[in-house]
Amino acid sequence: MKDSLDVIKNLMEQYEKPFYIYNEGVIDKQIKILTEELSQFEFLYSIKTNPYAPIVDFIVSKGFGADAASANEVIIAQKAGLPCEKIIYSSPGKTRQDIEKTLDKSIIVADSYNELDLINNIAKQRGLNVKIGLRINPDYNMNMGQGISSKFGVDEETLVNRKELFKNLTNIKIVGIHVHLRSQILDYSALYKYYERVFKLAVFCKESMGWELEFINFGGGIGIAYSASNDTPLNVKLLGEKCKVLIERLKNKINARLIIETGRFLVCQAGKYITRIVDIKESRGKKYLIVTSSLNGFLRPSIAELLSSYMPKTSKLQGCEPLFTAKDAFEFTILKNGKSSFEKVSVAGDLCTSADLMAKDIMLPKADIGDILMVSNAGSYAYTLTPVLFASHTPPLQIYIKSNGEIVL
Ligand SMILES: Cc1ncc(COP(=O)(O)O)c(C=O)c1O
The missing domain is CATH 3.20.20.10 (Alanine racemase)
Structure with missing residues (x-):
């Protein structure tokens, strides 16, 4: 764990922009669960979940076919050798x-x-x-x-x-x-x-x-x-x-x-979204951590906040997949050395819209400007569902870490 956090910190130092990081080892583990426990079936990887080439190539190399949801996804699958x-x-x-x-x-x-x-x-x-x-x-x-x-x-x-x-x-x-x-x-x-x-x-x-x-x-x-x-x-x-x-x-x-x-079973938990806290401010008793590319870097947490603030507690909103699964679907971690006390904060981004709110009133260790924020469950329906070009910001990078530690961009 410590190793992978160091890798993330180094990558942020190197590229100085938000990025998705995908861990091949997690995908491999998920593939094994399905192919061993449901061995009577053939599997297709739903490319729309995450069409990033190293991910598709790896899953295809494990014997999966492709569930293509567009003509272009057919071409992606063909390029992967299927x-x-x-x-x-x-x-x-x-x-x-x-x-x-x-x-x-x-x-x-x-x-x-x-x-x-x-x-x-x-x-x-x-x-x-x-x-x-x-x-x-x-x-x-x-x-x-x-x-x-x-x-x-x-x-x-x-x-x-x-x-x-x-x-x-x-x-x-x-x-x-x-x-x-x-x-x-x-x-x-x-x-x-x-x-x-x-x-x-x-x-x-x-x-x-x-x-x-x-x-x-x-x-x-x-x-x-x-x-x-x-x-x-x-x-x-x-x-x-x-x-x-x-x-x-x-x-x-x-x-x-x-x-x-x-789709998501293979890749969701393999992905993390990484960004930096660039400002911290207080407004009328509430504290805000302002990060680079929030809604426009990883849309789903903001949608979860938005929908859950309007829906009745009993509603499951199942029809909203894959835009929305549940409010508590994402874990926020501040990558910091040492321990610090917790405080209630909201995580917001750099867009000129108040919908740009990744998390409202959550407890996080006390952060400083410059700290790195990591969001979990960012491997599926993440980059491709996000309006990364909104307000002409720079889209996040995607980085793939092979099981042998090799980094692929
Ligand atoms: C027809 C079809 N198959 C497969 C999937 C993949 O779903 P999941 O990522 O939940 O595995 C979807 C998702 O929308 C779908 O519509």
Whole structure:
């Protein structure tokens, strides 16, 4: 720990600007948990979580494929060395250009009936027969209640009435289904029940729709404990044990690649955001630590402050992922030698907006101007979600520390 804090201090001295630092060792540990406990599944890394090249390259080197959410992410995955069958491209609203650019580089998952037609037309023009997936909006939700209206995929109950349309798709073949309902699930039994329902849906697609399924993509959902005090980590071991039994039971009914997408579980805790306290001031009884690039360096803590100040205590705001998970999702540490007494402070930034507040009234060791501030859980949905160009400030650096200590910029 002391070593890594020294590395951070040295890097700040050297570059004198905010930066993200990613620790390969943490990513490696998370990869091992998933691949050992859920060994029946294949994994795709959700590139949108953090597309920084050394991270993508490392995860790909461990056998993961890619969950691409845009045509450009397909290209990122391809550059990382992945073949077509290991890149699954799923997002709503793909354009003709998106499809033309990615048809031969990924397995495209159609998100609507219009998109099925569009992919079919492009394949026909090129004289190709293309294998694709279809995203389905299931008739259940994560709590196993009724399905909801969604902009994602096609509603499960509409499939049977579209058999004629499916027959006319001369140049595409549906060989996979994709379902994703929610992220950040920590209850293994909820995830298990969800997987069980997706399996059931796959059996329906095979038996009633006649699709020869080569893959079932269960989407994401694997959560992490953001807060050491309020979150219980997902029991991946128990999830794996239950899935093993389920797969054993169903393997005669369906023989397909079983795919899970994952982002934050691999990279969230591997990342820290580092900035410097450049001013300290008091206003009407409150103390403010002013840091370089707060909201415009790492957006999520400010969003957490903003939303939690407006929402009722009981609200979970699950629909706000990945912008918001929970108020106490980030830990703030002042990198200082020796001990000092604690005081109540707010951490704010250098933007001309009062929304630029990373943390309000938190207890931190007494800080001085020039001290370094470290924010946890900055590996996922961090750099890419942040408006780094706002007010023409300089964007933070990204720094990757390999397991052997090598620093990659
Ligand atoms: C379809 C899909 N798959 C996977 C993910 C990755 O989620 P997480 O980072 O929670 O693993 C997301 C996140 O939004 C998603 O929408």
